[in-house]
Amino acid sequence: MVTDNHISVIEVYNLISDIPDPEIPVITIKDLGMLRKVDFADDNYVVTITPTYTACPAMKMIEDQIKERLHEHHIDNVKVNLTYTPAWTTDWLSEEAKQKMREYGIAPPTHSSCSKLFAVEEHIQCPQCKSKNSSVISKFGSTACKALYKCNDCKEVFDYFKCH
Amino acid sequence: MTKQEALYKYSIRLGDDALILGHRLSELCSRSPFIEEDLALTNISLDLIGRAQALLGFAAEIEGKGKDADFLAYRRPEIEYQNHLLNEQPNGDFAFTIARQFFVSAFEFLFYSELEKSKDANLAAIASKAIKEIKYHQQHAAEWVIRLGDGTEKSHAKMQHAIDELWMWTGELFEMDEVENLLIKEGIGVDLVPLKAAWYNQIQTILTEATLSMPEDGYMQTGGRKGVHTENLGHILSEMQYLQRAYPDATW
Numbered sequence: 001m002v003t004d005n006h007i008s009v010i011e012v013y014n015l016i017s018d019i020p021d022p023e024i025p026v027i028t029i030k031d032l033g034m035l036r037k038v039d040f041a042d043d044n045y046v047v048t049i050t051p052t053y054t055a056c057p058a059m060k061m062i063e064d065q066i067k068e069r070l071h072e073h074h075i076d077n078v079k080v081n082l083t084y085t086p087a088w089t090t091d092w093l094s095e096e097a098k099q100k101m102r103e104y105g106i107a108p109p110t111h112s113s114c115s116k117l118f119a120v121e122e123h124i125q126c127p128q129c130k131s132k133n134s135s136v137i138s139k140f141g142s143t144a145c146k147a148l149y150k151c152n153d154c155k156e157v158f159d160y161f162k163c164h
Numbered sequence: 165m166t167k168q169e170a171l172y173k174y175s176i177r178l179g180d181d182a183l184i185l186g187h188r189l190s191e192l193c194s195r196s197p198f199i200e201e202d203l204a205l206t207n208i209s210l211d212l213i214g215r216a217q218a219l220l221g222f223a224a225e226i227e228g229k230g231k232d233a234d235f236l237a238y239r240r241p242e243i244e245y246q247n248h249l250l251n252e253q254p255n256g257d258f259a260f261t262i263a264r265q266f267f268v269s270a271f272e273f274l275f276y277s278e279l280e281k282s283k284d285a286n287l288a289a290i291a292s293k294a295i296k297e298i299k300y301h302q303q304h305a306a307e308w309v310i311r312l313g314d315g316t317e318k319s320h321a322k323m324q325h326a327i328d329e330l331w332m333w334t335g336e337l338f339e340m341d342e343v344e345n346l347l348i349k350e351g352i353g354v355d356l357v358p359l360k361a362a363w364y365n366q367i368q369t370i371l372t373e374a375t376l377s378m379p380e381d382g383y384m385q386t387g388g389r390k391g392v393h394t395e396n397l398g399h400i401l402s403e404m405q406y407l408q409r410a411y412p413d414a415t416w
Contacts, residue, residue: 054293055214084218085289087296138200139300140207148200164296 007075009038012045015073019065022058023143026104029062033092036083045070048081050088052164053144090164102127107149107160124160126151134158170346171284172226173246174353176236177343177389179219180247183237184397185268186212187404188255197258204304205261211297218290238408242398243391250333252388252396256326259312259319263326266305270366271337272298274359283351306370313374320375327371328379335384337363343389 017030036048090109098108123132131153141148189209196202220233279291312323347353
């Protein structure tokens, strides 16, 4: 859509798509699937984002960063909408995003989000030495979206991005 | 009661359940037995407070009087809170915290799985988000029940004691009044009758694995949905609401 000042929603989307996730700065909000879409309604650009977890504390920061980024491009008629549906899933992570996560030292989610109740996620590959001989320390890690694992070979403790 | 009024009350109730238990767990921040457990309990707390924010925000929207989630959390007196009494019970020792978590998350898993099918799009969306988090909560609690129940003589005794002591607060989870009945007819609310048997079965399965025994059904305490609380809620609110009461509209 082309508006009065000739900035399309696609251009707006592209302007904000490389905003990094505050917790994992090597991947963007687009990589993560948190940035859902940009619309134009009632003279406003409406950016729709979805949280990874209901109480994701990064949402406010992301909203501020979107507004700030667009402000730098003289776009101030911006609204940021929070949606819970469709519920965010790790299935939306691109292969590229998973690779970036690995290089950053976080083991990416291994399989689809439709894991069974009481399923134990085993043999998570250590992002340091690549060994799959690992064990879970705690299913709740440093942020809501991560669990804590340790590598039994190189003994390194690492974060695992939980299937969700 | 109109559908609108029922939906408002329903959202308040679910929001209060999440907020009060979330606050209880937040009291354990830096006080859990060890650091990984500290992170686990406070992560669960955060999930619950996030859910409360969504549900109370939705309630405020339905009411349409310009309030928001914070207003409903910080400016309502005890009698207007409608959470289950189980959720306001004190943390006690670690076995108590786990037993409460075990009963509540098993219930929530069944409840939110159904609410996901609600004809109200907002409630369905919140439920589909919540259910993913509840799976982790339920697994966490069940694993501890098994580990402590099937552990040492002392941990077994403490776990059994906590299960027995908290049992009388579980009957209320399955109570329904005109709010539920109206919303069930509309395809919005969850019918709790079929949930009870499923919940009972799940609890029994885990308790058996944990070598613990199922408490005998006896007197069940009630009142939360009517705003009649135990003395515990007043203490929670006096702490949680202190700042907004002392300095209304304070921001930073």
